[in-house]
Amino acid sequence: MVDKNNRNDKREKWKKQIMNNLRKESVKNIIARTGDLARSDANVNNTYTVHIKDGKMVKQPTNGKCVVINGKVQG
Numbered sequence: 001m002v003d004k005n006n007r008n009d010k011r012e013k014w015k016k017q018i019m020n021n022l023r024k025e026s027v028k029n030i031i032a033r034t035g036d037l038a039r040s041d042a043n044v045n046n047t048y049t050v051h052i053k054d055g056k057m058v059k060q061p062t063n064g065k066c067v068v069i070n071g072k073v074q075g
Contacts, residue, residue: 050069056068056069
């Protein structure tokens with residue numbers, strides 16, 4: 001009886017761990033797709049994207065050359 005409860009506990013822990021990993025992966029996937037969508041929108045509208053790279057705010061036009069924006073990034 002104790003062994004069966006122990007197996008059920010291990011199984012439940014394993015299920016929770018799998019679900020947490022799936023959630024993390026789906027969030028990473030959503031973030032990556034959002035960045036891709038922003039780049040494609042900038043390309044279509046001939047504008048630029050702004051993101052943080054190495055602790056600095058960077059403006060990246062559609063030609064791909066990064067320009068550092070003056071000012072400090074608070075984080």
